[in-house]
Amino acid sequence: MGIFERFLSIWVALAIVAGVGLGLVAPALFESVSQIEWASVNLVIALLIWLMIYPMMLKVEPSCLKDVGKKPKGLALTLVVNWLVKPFTMAALGVLFFKYVFAGMVPVEDAQQYIAGMVLLGVAPCTAMVFVWSHLTDGDANYTLVQVSVNNLILVVAYAPIAGFLLGVTDLQIPWDTLVASVIIFVLVPLSAGMLTQKWLTRRSGPKAVERLAARLKPTSMLGLLLTVMLLFGFQAETIVAQPGRVLLIAIPLAIQSYGIFAIAYGLARVLKLPFDVAAPAAMIGTSNFFELAVAVAISLFGLASGAALATVVGVLIEVPVMLSLVAFANRTKGWFSTADSVSN
Numbered sequence: 001m002g003i004f005e006r007f008l009s010i011w012v013a014l015a016i017v018a019g020v021g022l023g024l025v026a027p028a029l030f031e032s033v034s035q036i037e038w039a040s041v042n043l044v045i046a047l048l049i050w051l052m053i054y055p056m057m058l059k060v061e062p063s064c065l066k067d068v069g070k071k072p073k074g075l076a077l078t079l080v081v082n083w084l085v086k087p088f089t090m091a092a093l094g095v096l097f098f099k100y101v102f103a104g105m106v107p108v109e110d111a112q113q114y115i116a117g118m119v120l121l122g123v124a125p126c127t128a129m130v131f132v133w134s135h136l137t138d139g140d141a142n143y144t145l146v147q148v149s150v151n152n153l154i155l156v157v158a159y160a161p162i163a164g165f166l167l168g169v170t171d172l173q174i175p176w177d178t179l180v181a182s183v184i185i186f187v188l189v190p191l192s193a194g195m196l197t198q199k200w201l202t203r204r205s206g207p208k209a210v211e212r213l214a215a216r217l218k219p220t221s222m223l224g225l226l227l228t229v230m231l232l233f234g235f236q237a238e239t240i241v242a243q244p245g246r247v248l249l250i251a252i253p254l255a256i257q258s259y260g261i262f263a264i265a266y267g268l269a270r271v272l273k274l275p276f277d278v279a280a281p282a283a284m285i286g287t288s289n290f291f292e293l294a295v296a297v298a299i300s301l302f303g304l305a306s307g308a309a310l311a312t313v314v315g316v317l318i319e320v321p322v323m324l325s326l327v328a329f330a331n332r333t334k335g336w337f338s339t340a341d342s343v344s345n
Contacts, residue, residue, distance in 0.1 A: 011226050012324055019230035023237025030234045039181035040296040045231060046185045050193075051224030053131035053186075055217040057194025058210055059141035071143075074269070074278040078147045081265045081286040082125040083158060089260065090122025091115070091166045093253040102249055110307045114250055116167055117311025120297050122257070123163045125151050126288035128186030129319070130281065132225060133288060136327045139281035145191065147285055152183050155290070163297070178296040229320050236313055243310070250314040258322045262287040266330070269337070276337035280330045288323055291316045 023030050036043050094115035098106065106114070127148060134144040156179065201209045233240070240247055262283050269279035294312040302308040 008222065009324060009328070011222070012229055012320060015226040015229040016233050016321070019233030020237045020240060022230070023234035024241065027238065030231070030237070033231065034235050038185075039177035040175060040299075041178060041181050041185055041292055043185075045228060048224040048228045048231070049128050049132075049186060050190050052221045052228070053128065053135065053190050054194055055214045055221050056131050056135040056139075056141050056144075057190045058198050058214045058217075060145055060191065060194060060198075071278070073272045074143060074274050074282045075147055075150060077265060077268055077272060077274070078125075078151065078282045078285050079154070081261060081268070081282075082151060083154060083162070085264060086125070086257075086261050086286050087119070087123045087162050087166060090257050091119050093257050094118040097249075097253040105249065106246070110246075113302060113307025114311045116302065117294070117298050117306075117308035117315075118250075118254065118257075119166045120163060120294040120308065121254070121289045121291065121312055121315045123159055123166070124155070124290035124294045126285050127152060127155075127182055127290045127292075129323070130285045130288050131190075132221075133284040133323055133327055134281040135221065137280040137284070137330050138277060139284075140275075140277040143278050144281040144285075145187075147281060148187060151285065152187070155179070155293075159293070175293075175296045175300055178293055182290070182292050225320075232316055232320070236317060239310065239313065240317070246310065247314055247317070250311050251318050254311075254315055254318055255322055258287050258318070259326070262326050273338065275339055276330075276334050277339075279337050283330070284323065284326070287326060289315055289319060291319060 033044050034042060098111035098114050102111070130148060131144060133139075134141070159179075197213070198210050201213060265283035265286050266279065269282055274282065291312060294315065295309065298306065298308040298312045
């Protein structure tokens with residue numbers, strides 16, 4: 001492991017501190033960066049995510065994608081956890097904490113808003129960042145791509161009905177431009193770039209040239225992650241400082257949900273005897289969230305200054321630290337699983 005991977009938790013902690021500090025010192029700068037967006041997707045964040053996931057996209061081999069259907073257990077696990085478990089456990093935790101555990105600590109109206117924001121997060125499995133988590137656990141790039149792609153297809157038809165049912169809102173309006181733009185920006189663009197690069201390098205210098213390029217880009221991938229963390233915390237620095245208590249209250253059930261969903265998916269993956277390079281990404285997809293969509297829907301339904309929007313933003317803030325801790329746990333427990341070569345999943 002290089003210096004970036006070996007001390008990643010330290011670098012992320014420093015990036016968080018730097019982001020909050022810079023956000024307080026130069027709020028106008030972060031405000032300007034936050035406005036560089038298309039369909040509610042920040043293009044600066046998108047560029048940094050490209051840096052993170054491009055090395056993994058180099059490993060995707062289109063000829064192997066057709067074989068994923070022969071190994072359905074990992075995909076089935078992802079779909080069951082994401083759509084039959086996660087939205088409902090998130091809603092249940094929201095009600096448990098903000099109607100009972102934290103009762104009297106926040107106004108009833110705010111509590112309802114926080115529950116709504118949590119629901120919107122819970123119905124949105126990850127689209128982009130899961131490629132980063134898969135990469136950090138040496139996940140199967142082809143299988144991860146298929147898992148994300150199938151989830152995106154289901155997201156198009158299932159997000160509004162499930163979120164509407166849990167919120168009690170029958171006329172839920174989905175910002176389709178945000179959904180479509182996110183898929184294009186976070187999946188299609190880096191995937192196309194990676195596949196074109198792979199094809200060009202393989203023809204010119206052979207397949208080992210692709211492996212060498214992916215290895216050289218690892219520090220760039222980690223740098224993209226750190227800069228993303230810094231920007232996310234910089235964008236919300238004033239909120240963190242102004243409402244630290246509310247942020248903490250929202251973060252507690254969100255963190256419990258994340259670790260709980262990971263435990264369910266990772267445990268089932270072990271029961272199903274999936275290879276590690278499928279098991280780890282399968283657990284990460286449900287644990288991580290498509291926060292761009294959740295934030296956009298919360299703002300469109302409840303307003304920019306609403307408690308629902310704040311809850312989705314807190315989801316953004318805890319995402320990276322929580323997911324990094326799960327990446328570290330998965331890498332330490334790799335021995336619980338077989339390798340892809342020794343098992344048929």
